[in-house]
Amino acid sequence: MKDSGRYEPYSYFQLMEVSLRELLVEKGVVTEDAIAGAMAAMRARGPERGAAMVAHAWLDPAYKARMLANGTAAAEELGFEVPGLRLIVVENAPGTHNVIVCTLCSCYPRMLLGMPPEWYKSRPYRSRVVREPRKVLGEFGLKVAAKVRIRVHDSNADMRYMVLPMRPAGTDGWSEERLASLVTRDSLIGVAVPVLPKKPKTRKS
């Protein structure tokens, strides 16, 4: 938030949060340190867990099948704690591209992908990607061929979603860790696909 230097009173919900937090600390239910620690951990979390699941699925077809059947169990199988999360993983294929949105607010599998980007929470993304997905994806630099079916998933109620992107060609023999490094946050939301890092141009001598 921009500091305008002017005094601004708390909003209703800010006041509620502060009051509740102070009460919980006062009564010894939690400590200030525990709250600060939880907030720091949440801010520090990125998409690494989701990327690890994808790389594992690329290398293990049986795991992939389990992941598509039950995303939550697949996260727990890799040792990720995801209390309360009900995850559905949707698979990209040569003829299908998936993209995730929450039109009503900003639902997002934070336990696996970290905090959602600002654009994911913005009204333009939420209102436009449902009705003109190809145009919006194009603005992200992702051109989806006309013959490819687009599945838009509105995360509007109790489920959370993650895209299983296609493994890029040219990655044969790669380790799981190296594969995971290709899986970006945006490719897990479906506004991008994993690509190989560009090779530096070699000059002809």
Place this chain on the structure above:
Amino acid sequence: MADARYRTGDSVRVRKAAPLGHVRTPFYIRGHAGVVERVCGAFPNPEELAQQRDGLPAQPLYRVRFRQKDVWPGYRGSAADVIEIEIFQHWIEE
């Protein structure tokens, strides 16, 4: 828990209604017809939860698949494009 009345593959239509409150069925999908993609289980009714009530009996929740061409007039894109969204059973027309 209310019994699930629909199964994967069933054709359903979303109620066209505009009640006040914390409704998780977006306006854009109300009144449209689609096909159940999967049954997600049953969850407390969010409209009741928002009023500090228990939301029970839990309502079956479905993922329903709609053709984009049916949802948006003048939709530009493949006729195969779809939007999939979660619909509680009490939002499905009898």
